Amino acid sequence: MNRFVMNKLNKDYLRSFFLGSRTSYGLIFTVILYMLLIAIGFVYLYPLLFMLVTSMKSGSDLLNPMVQWVPTELYTGNYVKAFRVLNFPTTLTSSIIVSVVPSVIQAMVCSVVGYGLARYRFFGKNLIFALILATFIIPAQNTIIPQMLTYRSLGLLGNIFSLILPAMMGQGLKSAIFILIFYQTFQSLPKVLEEAARLDGASDLKIFISIALPAAIPAFIISFIFSTVWYWNETYLTVVFLEGGMQTLPMQLSKFVQAYENLYPAGVVNIFDRLNEAVKLSGTFLNILPLLLMYFILQKWFVESIERSGITGE
């Protein structure tokens, strides 16, 4: 009798251990889950790993078919070259300016617009929503040339103002998304505090600045982070508006070959200093390094952002 119970318990235990129960997944499922996650994760990271490994290869490693994933030495010469070709300190500074300044302005303006849409009832609101979505859909090519010509006649081409001006008016890069983020945030905040302040005689502007804005700080951080990333990675607008003036990292990367030839003329340098894929990929890695650092530091904000702001669009 006793042995029978033991046996049954054991069986149940084994069963739940492998196949799972109501409270845990079971070994088989867990193994499959991790295998899937690792496989997909590897596919995701493959280009990055490839880039990192190749950028460490010296000239002889590149030619050696035996060396694929593990370079024979940690060769940093490619990075030294890429650093010089990209003109790293200068382009990094202008990249930071070009991405941070419009982002701050964009977040502020979008918060104002989002608040107006979330808190006030007025005629034509749905039309404004439709137009906001339209700005998200209209491709940049359809509006960029007249803007470029206008900036040219104003002498603003190559100047950061050509990016700041649209951002100041809520027409920056993907402004629609940020307006919607702020709209959702303000909608989800309780109105009680604001109404109480209104009864106490506070003006609408004062209510917005001293009550609504502090409560929307998470939305500010999210908007700032995302718009910084998007401005950083933007090349279409920056090439058209800033070419000849400020040089951002991605802009410099897109003419890497030319810049390399200028620094290391093909006829002059020896064969190991010719442009190869290792140097190019070092340049690419230097290009994304600042964003990677930012991502790992602010990781929590990136991944929790959309859950927090509740952007699912309903």
Added chain:
Amino acid sequence: MNLQKAFRGRQLKHGQREALYGYSFVLIWIIGFALFTILPLVQTFSYSLNRVTVSATGINLDFVKWDNYSRAIFTDPRFVELIIEYVIETLVSVPIVIIFSMIIAMLLNLKFKFKGVFRTIFFLPVVITSGPVIQELTSQGATSVPGIANSVAIAEFLSQLPSYLRNPIEYLLASFILILWFSGVQILIYLSSLQKIDKSIYEAASIDGASAWESFWKITLPSLSTTTLIIAVYTIIALSHFSENKVVKYIYSQTYAVEGGIGYSSAISFIYFIVLILLLAVIYMLLNSQAKKKYA
């Protein structure tokens, strides 16, 4: 403050007052929309009806009616080809992005250790997908699935297929990782709407004897249908605005080309815009009818 006093003096009704404040918050956007979206859009359209030459003093317009459009559609073989490629590639990519982001979001919705690490990995591409970076990676062959894209058997198999089937598959193999990289934001959107589904529905279903498989089809998928629509639209727009998009690159190159010029590039960017809207409309109708069916 003074403004408010003035309004009080005039005894505005509550509704009017509210509307007035509403407009004043939104005003800056309306001005911006007129200046930076509508005005340039109209100007671009007028350029597209002209031959535009830019000189040091200004721009000269030479009215040619619809010539630029007819040239794009009837005499420029490259453009039509690119548009068709773009439509096919988008239609191939969107389902893949949707399916993968849904799978990954459902995996991340489970409870397991090191969830943060995997979440970080799956969201990483959002940070690094810029045009020149993708271009470098693609040109080094780092965006195709290792081992599959170069295998002889697959090349052999592909050569048997007619070209309308071969091109999408080749595109898929060559830029599979790239397509996946476009699903970062989508994963987050799916994840947040998965977390909004009431857990008790699943419990009720399992008590009634539904398997996990059944509850996926009967509960999870219908609850995600609106989200799927949003994700499809977002994905199409993200792919179409990407600066490495072939059509976008072609439009850019035509702007500065001698035989193209601003007039021609404006015309093709309008055609591109119309194609984009048609694509969105088709996807919207497809998914919206699906969504309604599931709720019914």
